Amino acid sequence: MSASTDVPKESFRLSQLIYDTRYRSITIQVIALVLLIGALWWLINNTVQNLETLGKDFDFGFLTQPAGYDINQRLIEYTSQSTHGRAAIVGILNTMLVAILGCALATVLGVIAGVLRLSKNWLVNNLMAVYVEGFRNVPLLLWIILIFAVMTESMPRPSDFRGDEPEATMFLGDSVAVTNRGVYIPRIGFENSIGPAGATWREESTAAIEAGEEEPAEPPSSLVDWLIVLGVLGASIYGARWNTRRANAAQEATGERPTTWHVNLALIVLPTLAVMIALGATVAQPYLRGFNFAEGIHLRNSLIALWLALSLYTGAFIAEIVRAGILAVSKGQTEAANALGLRPGRTMSLVILPQALRVIIPPLISQYLNLTKNSSLAIAVGYMDVRSTLGGITINQTGKELEGMLLLGLFYLVLSLAISALMNVYNNSVKLKER
Amino acid sequence: MKKSVFLGALTIAGLAAGAGSAATLDDVTARGTLNCGVTTGLVGFAAPNANGEWQGFDVGVCRAVAAAVLGDPTAVEFVPTTGQTRFTALASGEIDMLARNTTWTFSRDVDLKFEFTGINYYDGQGFMVPRELGVSSAKDLDGATVCIQTGTTTELNLADFFRTNNMAYEPVPIETNAEAQQQYLAGACDVYTTDASGLAATRATFETPADHVILPEIVSKEPLGPLVRHGDNEWGDVVRWTLNALIAAEELGVTSANVEELAAGTNNPEINRMLGTEGELGAMLGLDADWAKRAIMAGGNYGELFETHIGENTPIGLARGLNAQWTEGGLLYAPPFR
Numbered sequence: 001m002s003a004s005t006d007v008p009k010e011s012f013r014l015s016q017l018i019y020d021t022r023y024r025s026i027t028i029q030v031i032a033l034v035l036l037i038g039a040l041w042w043l044i045n046n047t048v049q050n051l052e053t054l055g056k057d058f059d060f061g062f063l064t065q066p067a068g069y070d071i072n073q074r075l076i077e078y079t080s081q082s083t084h085g086r087a088a089i090v091g092i093l094n095t096m097l098v099a100i101l102g103c104a105l106a107t108v109l110g111v112i113a114g115v116l117r118l119s120k121n122w123l124v125n126n127l128m129a130v131y132v133e134g135f136r137n138v139p140l141l142l143w144i145i146l147i148f149a150v151m152t153e154s155m156p157r158p159s160d161f162r163g164d165e166p167e168a169t170m171f172l173g174d175s176v177a178v179t180n181r182g183v184y185i186p187r188i189g190f191e192n193s194i195g196p197a198g199a200t201w202r203e204e205s206t207a208a209i210e211a212g213e214e215e216p217a218e219p220p221s222s223l224v225d226w227l228i229v230l231g232v233l234g235a236s237i238y239g240a241r242w243n244t245r246r247a248n249a250a251q252e253a254t255g256e257r258p259t260t261w262h263v264n265l266a267l268i269v270l271p272t273l274a275v276m277i278a279l280g281a282t283v284a285q286p287y288l289r290g291f292n293f294a295e296g297i298h299l300r301n302s303l304i305a306l307w308l309a310l311s312l313y314t315g316a317f318i319a320e321i322v323r324a325g326i327l328a329v330s331k332g333q334t335e336a337a338n339a340l341g342l343r344p345g346r347t348m349s350l351v352i353l354p355q356a357l358r359v360i361i362p363p364l365i366s367q368y369l370n371l372t373k374n375s376s377l378a379i380a381v382g383y384m385d386v387r388s389t390l391g392g393i394t395i396n397q398t399g400k401e402l403e404g405m406l407l408l409g410l411f412y413l414v415l416s417l418a419i420s421a422l423m424n425v426y427n428n429s430v431k432l433k434e435r
Numbered sequence: 436m437k438k439s440v441f442l443g444a445l446t447i448a449g450l451a452a453g454a455g456s457a458a459t460l461d462d463v464t465a466r467g468t469l470n471c472g473v474t475t476g477l478v479g480f481a482a483p484n485a486n487g488e489w490q491g492f493d494v495g496v497c498r499a500v501a502a503a504v505l506g507d508p509t510a511v512e513f514v515p516t517t518g519q520t521r522f523t524a525l526a527s528g529e530i531d532m533l534a535r536n537t538t539w540t541f542s543r544d545v546d547l548k549f550e551f552t553g554i555n556y557y558d559g560q561g562f563m564v565p566r567e568l569g570v571s572s573a574k575d576l577d578g579a580t581v582c583i584q585t586g587t588t589t590e591l592n593l594a595d596f597f598r599t600n601n602m603a604y605e606p607v608p609i610e611t612n613a614e615a616q617q618q619y620l621a622g623a624c625d626v627y628t629t630d631a632s633g634l635a636a637t638r639a640t641f642e643t644p645a646d647h648v649i650l651p652e653i654v655s656k657e658p659l660g661p662l663v664r665h666g667d668n669e670w671g672d673v674v675r676w677t678l679n680a681l682i683a684a685e686e687l688g689v690t691s692a693n694v695e696e697l698a699a700g701t702n703n704p705e706i707n708r709m710l711g712t713e714g715e716l717g718a719m720l721g722l723d724a725d726w727a728k729r730a731i732m733a734g735g736n737y738g739e740l741f742e743t744h745i746g747e748n749t750p751i752g753l754a755r756g757l758n759a760q761w762t763e764g765g766l767l768y769a770p771p772f773r
Contacts, residue, residue, distance in 0.1 A: 068595075070593070080594035291625045292605065397542075399526075
């Protein structure tokens with residue numbers, strides 16, 4: 001007995017595109033796609049036509065032309081004779097510098113404030129609440145300008161440090177100068193610096209000593225020097241972690257944990273110290289010369305204002321994320337850890353935080369992205385980030401608004417995606433392992 | 436866990452949306468107001484007074500054009516622009532003309548596609564320092580911190596000046612003149628550099644102007660003038676000849692006081708042609724015969740504008756110098772009205 005009947009073969013009718021659910025979704029998607037392409041086409045066509053009316057071409061050749069302007073904060077070599085492209089790279093590095101510094105400080109501030117906000121101490125708890133609400137609810141731009149204004153208006157001028165009875169003095173044994181042009185801190189130079197700058201310095205200082213001059217210039221430092229030092233430091237930390245793992249294994253096997261801290265400390269400090277001494281590390285302190293302080297590292301007001309404001313502002317948001325993450329771990333976990341005899345500090349670091357991280361990381365990524373993009377407010381205090389160089393002066397001098405803005409957009413897009421990708425790798429390492 | 440990747444669509448939002456309509460003169464007449472780009476505030480050149488009305492030497496040019504085209508010197512919408520925003524504002528059509536001490540350079544004229552309609556102030560870049568620094572020459576400024584408005588020609592001249600003299604400096608980039616003033620007075624920079632006229636105007640607003648010196652070196656040529664978009668020659672002509680009318684009026688002795696009387700007819704044919712009692716010059720511009728008369732009445736001729744806003748009897752106290760008529764040893768030389 002056959003119950004099945006053959007479905008009559010229907011011929012396709014046009015109305016099915018709307019009334020037949022099998023086809024309807026395709027119809028809607030096709031229409032949406034056509035509209036989207038139409039809108040894009042209109043935008044591009046409009047732009048092309050307007051450029052034509054203005055008599056402008058679309059051309060990235062300006063990037064190879066000499067820029068002609070100077071940039072105060074440059075992490076790579078740059079003069080006013082360098083190209084607009086190089087000016088853009090200087091700006092990009094400045095953006096990345098403030099973004100990295102900002103993310104690091106915001107995380108530290110955020111975690112501390114987030115944990116302290118859960119404190120049972122009334123004063124601490126409320127102080128943190130004031131911090132969080134104060135910074136979260138006032139626009140970032142105001143904080144940037146406020147910190148900048150405080151730095152420029154109320155700090156002493158470099159000339160105030162002059163004279164027998166100066167109005168202002170340097171801090172930390174004459175090594176840090178806080179002025180209204182920024183903070184000057186000591187830098188580390190290497191007498192045996194690798195690279196051309198080091199060789200030149202050695203020749204000059206030998207000549208200076210032979211000539212009997214008292215104070216030869218301070219030695220330079222090159223990227224290679226720092227890569228060597230950081231490489232050794234990284235290897236040492238890896239060594240220390242290996243030592244810790246060995247101690248863990250010993251603890252599991254025997255129940256006795258060998259003391260690790262002195263070995264770890266020696267493993268981390270000694271090789272780094274040795275390589276620093278081998279390179280001939282010396283500290284170059286800032287000193288007053290002419291109009292300004294010379295030597296040392298100059299942290300400009302613009303950098304400090306932007307960095308602090310971004311960190312404090314984003315830190316307030318991170319504090320709330322951290323608090324939420326910790327509250328998301330059920331109270332039973334704490335009680336269980338306490339029952340096992342873990343002290344409160346160990347409970348937090350071994351039980352609560354690892355679980356809280358799973359909740360914390362994803363929104364943290366978006367805070368990092370916000371901070372990075374907010375760094376384009378640098379223009380308010382004249383910090384020379386990529387928005388100020390490529391998106392500001394270069395556009396103004398060359399008239400290539402469209403090209404400049406497209407490049408700028410592309411850069412922020414790539415940077416944000418890179419940060420997300422990095423943070424996603426970290427997220428994968430801390431998230432719940434499903435088996 | 437499933438991963439999905441969303442690719443967001445990049446949208447280039449309405450770029451150059453209102454750009455470049457050809458007939459600016461028609462647009463201005465239809466709108467009934469002139470959109471004129473000025474500085475964000477430089478006393479003497481363009482700044483709002485106590486009643487909030489824009490006043491100054493550059494503002495005078497805007498008002499003269501508005502008077503010539505619309506018959507009403509107050510029918511001007513002033514749009515404050517910074518060194519960075521001015522060109523975009525003009526290119527996009529947000530403003531009809533820019534009168535904002537802007538230097539006439541080759542690349543701005545040719546590459547940025549603007550049309551300079553003349554020069555209303557012959558200027559040069561100077562340096563201002565506090566007197567207590569004891570600096571007497573710009574050559575002593577090695578290692579100094581310099582406040583500089585970004586997006587200007589002065590920024591480029593500054594780089595060239597210090598490079599060719601083998602000196603180092605620390606630039607402090609700044610958006611507007613007001614900000615520069617604040618930074619300079621706070622001592623965040625040793626030197627403020629901009630056009631010498633701008634320095635004089637800025638110094639005049641200080642509490643104790645005598646504590647600041649403008650160094651003798653003028654390191655560049657800065658011919659400042661109004662500009663319009665390239666490609667709309669009719670509108671360019673209107674602005675150019677309004678400015679020329681102001682300059683010629685001073686040369687010919689036509690002032691806001693006697694223009695009414697002279698417009699009745701004189702025995703000087705050039706005055707007659709300019710003021711519309713002879714010939715068809717107004718109609719050739721697409722305006723009526725009284726255009727130049729109204730422009731002169733708006734704020735006076737070039738000399739009157741100069742004396743009222745930036746001349747020696749004002750706090751700014753600029754001498755005519757290069758900006759005197761050619762008959763008096765200056766560079767002002769309006770082409771004939773013929």
